[in-house]
Amino acid sequence: MASKIARPLLALVATPVLAALLVGAGTQGGAATPGAPGAGDPYFPNSGNGGIHVVHYGLDLDYTPTTKNLVATADLTVTATQKLSSFNLDLSGLTVDSVRIDGRRVAFSRAGNELTVTPSRALDKGRRFHVVVTYSGVPAHVYDPDGSPDGWIIQPDDSVFVASEPQGAMTWFPSNSHPSDKSTYDVEVTVPDGWTAVSNGRLRDRRSRDGKTTFAWRESQPMAAYLATASIGRFQTEQYTTRSGLPVYNAVAPSQAAAAKPVLDQLPAVIEFESRLFGRYPFDAAGSIVQDAPDVGYALETQTRPIYDRAPRLDTLVHETAHQWFGDSVTLTKWQDIWLNEGFATYAEWLWDAEHGGPSTAQKFATDYALPETDALWSFPAGDPGDGGHIFGKPPYARGAMVLEKLRQTVGDRDFFAILRAWASEHRYGHADSAAFIALSKHISGKNLDAMFATWLYGRGKPATP
Numbered sequence: 001m002a003s004k005i006a007r008p009l010l011a012l013v014a015t016p017v018l019a020a021l022l023v024g025a026g027t028q029g030g031a032a033t034p035g036a037p038g039a040g041d042p043y044f045p046n047s048g049n050g051g052i053h054v055v056h057y058g059l060d061l062d063y064t065p066t067t068k069n070l071v072a073t074a075d076l077t078v079t080a081t082q083k084l085s086s087f088n089l090d091l092s093g094l095t096v097d098s099v100r101i102d103g104r105r106v107a108f109s110r111a112g113n114e115l116t117v118t119p120s121r122a123l124d125k126g127r128r129f130h131v132v133v134t135y136s137g138v139p140a141h142v143y144d145p146d147g148s149p150d151g152w153i154i155q156p157d158d159s160v161f162v163a164s165e166p167q168g169a170m171t172w173f174p175s176n177s178h179p180s181d182k183s184t185y186d187v188e189v190t191v192p193d194g195w196t197a198v199s200n201g202r203l204r205d206r207r208s209r210d211g212k213t214t215f216a217w218r219e220s221q222p223m224a225a226y227l228a229t230a231s232i233g234r235f236q237t238e239q240y241t242t243r244s245g246l247p248v249y250n251a252v253a254p255s256q257a258a259a260a261k262p263v264l265d266q267l268p269a270v271i272e273f274e275s276r277l278f279g280r281y282p283f284d285a286a287g288s289i290v291q292d293a294p295d296v297g298y299a300l301e302t303q304t305r306p307i308y309d310r311a312p313r314l315d316t317l318v319h320e321t322a323h324q325w326f327g328d329s330v331t332l333t334k335w336q337d338i339w340l341n342e343g344f345a346t347y348a349e350w351l352w353d354a355e356h357g358g359p360s361t362a363q364k365f366a367t368d369y370a371l372p373e374t375d376a377l378w379s380f381p382a383g384d385p386g387d388g389g390h391i392f393g394k395p396p397y398a399r400g401a402m403v404l405e406k407l408r409q410t411v412g413d414r415d416f417f418a419i420l421r422a423w424a425s426e427h428r429y430g431h432a433d434s435a436a437f438i439a440l441s442k443h444i445s446g447k448n449l450d451a452m453f454a455t456w457l458y459g460r461g462k463p464a465t466p
C-alpha cells in the first residue's frame with residue numbers, strides 16, 4: 001500500500017481474546033470442536049478463522065451500479081485442519097440467503113462480522129469440502145483503526161473501488177480473511193453493458209447477454225484475501241503482451257487517462273528492472289487499475305494488477321510492483337511484520353531512483369537519519385508497530401527501508417542482493433516472517449547480525465549512530 005492520506009487515529013477497540021481461540025487447538029481425532037472465529041493475530045483478532053484452509057474461491061458477483069445491489073454466490077473449496085463441529089467465515093453486512101456443504105443446506109448464524117456454519121455432521125480433519133454461500137445486499141466498506149476506508153468502496157459516480165487491506169475482503173465475500181491463508185481464485189463479475197469489472201490474474205472470458213456483460217477472471221497462484229479485487233467502472237481498457245510474454249490488462253477511469261498513460265507505459269520497464277534485482281516476476285499477468293477515487297487516499301498492490309485511487313506517480317507504480325514479490329508472492333503470517341511488505345517496496349523506490357539519476361540509497365538513508373528525534377520516523381520500531389492502527393505509519397515504510405540499507409552496508413552488495421533473491425525464491429507463493437528473514441540474512445552473509453536488527457528493526461527511538 002502506498003500514499004495513505006494521514007488521518008487522525010481512532011481509538012482501537014480492545015477485543016478480548018476469545019476463549020474459543022483456545023478450543024480445538026491440538027485436538028487429535030476425538031471430539032469435533034468449533035473452528036476459532038479468528039486466525040490468532042493480536043492486531044486483528046477476528047480476522048481469518050481457525051480450523052479451515054480455503055483452497056479456492058469461486059466468486060460469482062452480479063452488481064448493478066445504479067442500485068448498488070450485489071447478488072452473489074461464493075463457492076469455497078475448503079480443507080478442514082481440525083475435526084470441526086462448526087466453522088466461521090468473515091462477512092460484514094449483506095444478507096445470507098443459504099449455505100450449503102457439498103450440496104446440502106446447513107445451518108448458519110451471524111454475529112458481528114462472523115458467519116458461523118454448522119454442518120449436520122462433524123467434518124473430519126483433512127476432509128475437503130465445498131461450502132456454497134448465496135448472499136445479497138448493498139455492500140458497505142469498513143473503516144480501519146487508522147481511519148481509512150477498506151473493502152467495497154462505492155464512489156459518487158457509482159463506480160466501485162475494491163481494495164481490502166487489511167480486513168475489507170469480508171465486505172464483499174465470505175472469506176478466511178487473514179494473510180496466513182492463501183487460495184486460488186475464479187472471480188466472475190456481471191455488470192450492465194458499458195461497465196467493466198476488473199479482478200486479478202488473467203481475463204479468461206468476456207460475454208454479453210441481455211444487456212449485461214460478464215467478466216471472468218482467474219488468479220491461478222495463491223493469493224491472500226486482502227489482495228483480491230473486483231473493481232467496477234466505466235473504464236478505458238488496454239491489453240497487450242510485453243516482450244517477455246506477460247499479458248498486461250489496464251483499466252483506467254477516463255478522467256485519469258491522460259495523466260496515467262506515461263506512467264502506466266513504464267510498467268514493463270519497472271517489471272524488468274525489479275526482475276533483474278529480485279528474480280523472476282512471480283505471476284502470469286500484470287496491469288493496473290486507475291480510478292478517480294480521491295477520497296480513498298491510497299493505492300494497493302492487488303495481486304497482479306495494483307489499484308490506484310488516481311493517476312499514479314511513477315514512484316507509486318514502482319512501489320506497488322515491488323509488492324508483487326514482497327507481500328503478494330511472499331506473504332506475511334502476522335500483521336506485525338508489515339515492514340517485510342512496506343520496507344521492501346519503499347527500498348525498491350530507492351533503488352529505482354538511484355538507477356535513474358536520483359540520490360543513492362546511502363544518501364536516502366543519510367537524509368532520513370538526519371530527521372530529528374521528534375519525527376514520526378522514530379515514533380515506534382519498524383518491526384513492532386504495536387497495534388493495527390499503526391501498521392501503515394511511517395516506520396514500517398521509511399525505517400523498514402533503512403533496515404535494508406543498513407543490512408546492505410553491513411553485508412555488501414553481493415550478499416545483500418543474494419539475500420533478496422533467495423527470500424523471493426525460497427518463499428515464493430508462500431509465507432515468511434521477520435525471524436526467517438533475519439536467519440536467511442545471517443546464513444547467506446555468515447555474519448552475526450543480531451545487534452544490527454535489534455537496533456534498526458526493533459530498537460525504540462532514534463539510534464545513537466547512523
Ligand SMILES: [Zn+2]
Binds near residue numbers: 001002320323342345
Ligand atoms: Zn506498500
